[in-house]
Structure formats: structure tokens, C-alpha cells
Amino acid sequence: MASKIIFFFLFILFPSSQFHLCGAQTLVKAGYWYASGEFPIQDINSALFTHLSYAFADVNASNYQLLIPSASQQYFSTFPTIVKRRNPSVKPLLSIWNGISATGKSIAGENVNDSVLSSMVSASSKRKAFIDSSIKTARRYGFQGIDLFWVWPNSTDLSNIGVLLDEWRAAINSEQRQPAESQLILTLAIRYLPTIEMVSYPIDSIRRNVDWAHVVAYDYHLPTRENFTGLHAALYNPSSNVNTDFGIREWLNKGMPPSKLVLGLPYHGYAWKLVSSQDNAIGAPASGPAVNIDGSMGYKAIKSYIRDYGYGATSVYNATYVVNLLTTPTIWINFDDVEAIKAKMSYVKEKKLIGFKAFQLSNDDNWVLSRAAQGGENQANKQQLLLKIILPVSLIVILAVAILGYVPPEYVRKGIYSMKYDVYSFGVLLLQIISGKRNTCYYGPQENLNLLEYAYELWSDDRGTEFIDTSLDDSSSTCKIMRCMQIALLCVQENPENRPTMLEVFSMLKNASMAATTPRRPAFSLKADKNTGSTSASQQEICSFNDPQISQLEPR
Numbered sequence: 001m002a003s004k005i006i007f008f009f010l011f012i013l014f015p016s017s018q019f020h021l022c023g024a025q026t027l028v029k030a031g032y033w034y035a036s037g038e039f040p041i042q043d044i045n046s047a048l049f050t051h052l053s054y055a056f057a058d059v060n061a062s063n064y065q066l067l068i069p070s071a072s073q074q075y076f077s078t079f080p081t082i083v084k085r086r087n088p089s090v091k092p093l094l095s096i097w098n099g100i101s102a103t104g105k106s107i108a109g110e111n112v113n114d115s116v117l118s119s120m121v122s123a124s125s126k127r128k129a130f131i132d133s134s135i136k137t138a139r140r141y142g143f144q145g146i147d148l149f150w151v152w153p154n155s156t157d158l159s160n161i162g163v164l165l166d167e168w169r170a171a172i173n174s175e176q177r178q179p180a181e182s183q184l185i186l187t188l189a190i191r192y193l194p195t196i197e198m199v200s201y202p203i204d205s206i207r208r209n210v211d212w213a214h215v216v217a218y219d220y221h222l223p224t225r226e227n228f229t230g231l232h233a234a235l236y237n238p239s240s241n242v243n244t245d246f247g248i249r250e251w252l253n254k255g256m257p258p259s260k261l262v263l264g265l266p267y268h269g270y271a272w273k274l275v276s277s278q279d280n281a282i283g284a285p286a287s288g289p290a291v292n293i294d295g296s297m298g299y300k301a302i303k304s305y306i307r308d309y310g311y312g313a314t315s316v317y318n319a320t321y322v323v324n325l326l327t328t329p330t331i332w333i334n335f336d337d338v339e340a341i342k343a344k345m346s347y348v349k350e351k352k353l354i355g356f357k358a359f360q361l362s363n364d365d366n367w368v369l370s371r372a373a374q375g376g377e378n379q380a381n382k383q384q385l386l387l388k389i390i391l392p393v394s395l396i397v398i399l400a401v402a403i404l405g406y407v408p409p410e411y412v413r414k415g416i417y418s419m420k421y422d423v424y425s426f427g428v429l430l431l432q433i434i435s436g437k438r439n440t441c442y443y444g445p446q447e448n449l450n451l452l453e454y455a456y457e458l459w460s461d462d463r464g465t466e467f468i469d470t471s472l473d474d475s476s477s478t479c480k481i482m483r484c485m486q487i488a489l490l491c492v493q494e495n496p497e498n499r500p501t502m503l504e505v506f507s508m509l510k511n512a513s514m515a516a517t518t519p520r521r522p523a524f525s526l527k528a529d530k531n532t533g534s535t536s537a538s539q540q541e542i543c544s545f546n547d548p549q550i551s552q553l554e555p556r
Contacts, residue, residue, distance in 0.1 A: 036072065468481055
């Protein structure tokens with residue numbers, strides 16, 4: 001029996017194990033590097049990211065093949081190599097865009113020209129030329145994936161985009177690759193709303209064909225087109241549907257799985273010129289952009305502006321909208337600072353989205369925002385580390401219990417105190433690991449419950465999460481820990497016949513879909529069972545517990 005226990009823990013500890021934390025997966029931490037900027041590739045802290053997009057390749061209006069702007073040709077072939085020097089596991093993506101305005105600043109705003117992409121998706125031959133060229137170009141320069149950043153398609157383009165994605169995925173799947181080459185990743189930028197002019201995005205095709213879609217959750221309000229101040233990336237808005245939460249919920253309601261959605265994080269904000277120094281509220285009258293020609297300001301520039309302004313100027317975090325605001329008598333700036341980024345990453349976790357994608361990296365200030373965005377995964381990493389520590393330690397404890405272990409109540413009633421180790425002892429240990437509490441103490445409101453009773457009472461009242469040690473608890477894996485608690489309670493039931501075998505325990509922990517019965521009252525219970533009304537027979541017969549002396553050696 002002991003060998004089965006050891007095998008069980010080895011199974012958990014090794015990477016080949018199928019024992020995964022519920023919902024645990026690698027967080028997508030992506031960002032755009034803008035080739036037309038002045039931020040060197042070698043300055044990218046690629047260790048903070050899982051995916052980095054080179055922005056952007058264009059589309060040739062004549063043959064619909066990819067076109068690399070002459071100004072960025074020198075960077076194209078070196079980008080994948082350079083970002084991998086610091087982080088060999090980062091995946092470089094080739095991002096395609098055909099809507100940059102003459103100033104090169106407008107990303108999701110007005111006056112962009114998407115006619116080339118519209119023409120491309122409208123005909124099979126044009127789509128094929130585009131698809132073949134994208135795959136060939138990505139491979140030629142060492143990119144591991146392709147990203148389409150087309151944020152403002154016409155409503156008439158949407159059905160054709162679905163066809164494009166079907167054909168694109170088929171081409172990627174059938175590509176003749178070199179042995180060392182992995183299949184290309186395919187990602188897509190999408191608007192914050194799943195409809196354009198009442199026409200829906202091809203959600204089935206997106207779900208079926210892309211690895212993930214990046215929600216462009218910013219540029220909702222721009223000073224170049226509105227005469228009032230507006231929040232360009234509000235997570236919430238009590239008075240308007242123009243906010244990220246509304247858009248995400250619309251995508252989810254229309255059938256887009258959260259496991260395919262990545263939240264866009266803006267590393268930029270916008271500055272409005274106020275009409276009146278007496279009115280600086282959200283929605284206040286404004287007379288166009290401030291600070292520069294279109295009001296757009298990178299995070300680094302905003303922080304510099306605040307420092308240079310002096311006189312104790314500081315931004316204020318608004319938790320209602322999840323945004324940071326800076327106001328002066330004449331200027332109103334809204335942007336995402338560390339507080340907003342952390343709140344959005346909590347939102348990613350809450351909605352079970354799979355990560356973030358920042359636009360754009362050169363706007364960060366010494367990687368402050370990018371480090372703040374790591375928070376969601378850092379908690380999961382902390383838990384993984386704790387489990388990696390706890391589980392090997394528990395293996396040592398298992399071996400110790402095989403010698404000095406907890407004694408099942410039926411042994412105690414017969415006066416047998418031996419070296420035997422069985423499923424009951426395992427259940428006690430598992431409850432101690434989950435709770436971080438000792439079994440020789442008392443718990444509960446009146447501190448009159450032993451650990452087994454305390455666990456059972458919380459479980460029966462649907463309050464099992466209160467039992468979990470706070471250092472282990474995490475919303476992305478609570479369901480797995482709760483299943484461990486259920487199995488542990490099954491192991492310590494009063495009647496030995498109701499306890500599972502170690503083989504059954506092993507199977508239930510290994511296979512989350514395997515049914516587990518509802519636990520009954522544990523042994524040594526002082527309180528009456530809610531179902532039967534009787535107290536524990538072991539408690540009626542035994543006055544002390546879990547403190548026997550070894551009086552008999554009986555190897556198993």
C-alpha cells in the first residue's frame with residue numbers, strides 16, 4: 001500500500017503528470033513593437049513577454065502580397081533573433097496592418113484607409129496571394145506566427161474575414177514545415193464590440209481558426225473627433241455602453257470562449273483642451289486636442305509631463321471607470337497607470353481571459369506598466385511554487401506517517417496501534433496540507449471542532465473555500481483544491497466501507513471528470529450528522545484520538 005502512495009505523489013510531482021491545476025494555463029503576455037518608432041529592438045525586455053509582435057507589415061495594393069516598408073527593412077530580419085537573446089522562449093509574431101494614417105499615429109481612429117484589405121478579402125485569388133505571402137514571409141524572417149491588426153473593417157467585410165480565416169488556417173495546417181519548425185500561430189485584432197453596424201463578426205470562424213483574438217480595448221473617445229472629454233479605455237462606465245466590460249460581455253454572450261480572448265492594454269492616453277477651467281469632469285466641454293497635434297501621448301510622455309508641470313501635480317485613479325486622470329486649469333488627460341493596469345489584469349483573471357496585449361512597448365516607462373501587468377500570473381506562479389514545495393514535503397511526511405502515522409478509529413477501538421498506513425491517514429494529511437492547520441488542535445466559531453469536523457462542517461455548508469490556506473487559494477485553481485478537499489473527506493469517513501481505496505483516490509485525483517461521492521460524517525465527530533442525526537461511533541467509544549503510542553509492529 002505504501003508503494004502505491006509513493007507512486008501517487010511521484011505522479012503529481014513529475015511534468016508528465018495529468019494532475020493540472022483547474023484552469024491553469026500560461027498567461028499570454030504580448031506586446032507590439034512599433035518599427036516606425038525610435039525604440040531600439042535590443043532595449044525590449046523580452047523576458048516580460050510570451051509573444052512580441054513586429055508592427056507592421058503592409059499589403060501591396062497591386063498583388064496583395066505582404067509589403068515591408070522600406071524604412072523598417074533593416075529591422076525585419078533581426079527582430080526575431082534579437083528578442084530571443086534575452087528570452088529564448090518568446091514567440092515573435094509578424095503583424096500586418098494597412099491603416100496607418102499619414103502621420104503614422106492613428107491606430108484605431110479616423111481617416112484610416114482599409115480599402116486594400118477590403119479588396120483583398122473580397123476575392124479568392126487575392127486572398128490566396130495574401131495568405132501564401134504571409135506564410136512565406138513569416139518563415140523567411142524567422143517569425144513564429146502571424147497577426148492581423150485590422151480594427152476598422154466595413155460591415156460588408158465581416159463575412160469575407162470569416163472565409164479568409166478558414167483559408168488561412170487550412171494553409172497553415174497544410175504547410176510543409178522543416179522538422180525544427182512549429183506550426184505558425186495565427187492571431188487577430190478585433191474591436192471591443194462583436195458587431196459593426198449591426199453586422200456580427202464571424203465568431204464561429206474566429207473561434208475555430210485563431211489561436212487567440214486581441215480585443216482592441218482603447219481609443220473609444222478621441223479629442224480629434226469629439227468636443228467633450230471622454231475616457232478612451234474605460235473598463236467600466238455607469239452611464240454608457242462604451243466601455244471594455246460591456247464589449248467583453250457582448251463577445252462572451254455571442255459565443256466567443258474566454259480562452260480565445262486577450263485584453264488589449266493601452267500604453268498611451270489622450271489630452272483634451274478644456275473650454276472652461278471650472279469644468280474638468282468627464283464629459284466636460286473641450287476644444288480639441290492638447291499638448292500635440294492629435295492629443296495622443298505615450299505613458300512615458302505623460303509621466304514626464306506630470307513631472308515637468310510641477311506644483312505638486314499628480315494623477316488621480318478613478319476606480320469607478322478604472323482610469324487615471326490628470327487635470328490642470330486648461331488640460332484634461334486620461335490614461336492607464338499602474339493602478340488601472342492591475343485592475344484590468346484582475347478583470348482578465350475574473351473573466352478567465354487568457355492574457356493581455358500591450359500597444360505599444362516604446363510608450364512604457366522603464367517597464368513599469370509591463371511589470372504591473374504580470375500581477376495576474378505572479379499569483380498563479382506563487383501558488384505553483386507553493387505546491388511544488390508543499391507536495392515534495394508532503395511526500396516526506398507520507399514516508400514518516402508510514403512509520404508513525406495517524407491511526408484509523410477502527411484500529412483504536414480494537415486496541416491496535418501499528419505501523420499501518422492507509423487511506424484514512426492519507427485523508428488527514430491531505431486536509432492538513434490544504435488548510436495549513438494541525439489535526440491536534442480545535443477550530444470553528446467556538447473552537448470545539450477537530451480538523452476533520454471543521455472541514456466537514458464547512459464543506460456541508462458550501463463554505464469549503466474558507467478551509468483553504470490563504471497562501472494556496474487562487475480563483476484560477478480553487479475548484480481543483482476543493483476537489484482535493486472532497487476526496488480527503490471521503491478518506492476519513494466514519495465507516496471504513498464508505499472510504500475509497502487508494503487506487504480510487506489516485507484515479508479521482510488524476511481524472512477531474514471522474515465522479516466523486518458526497519462525503520459523510522468523518523470519524524471522531526462530536527456533532528450529529530446532518531443526514532442521519534447520529535454522532536460518531538468512534539467518538540462515543542474513544543475519549544482521545546490521534547495520540548497513540550506504537551505498541552505493535554505490523555508491516556504492510
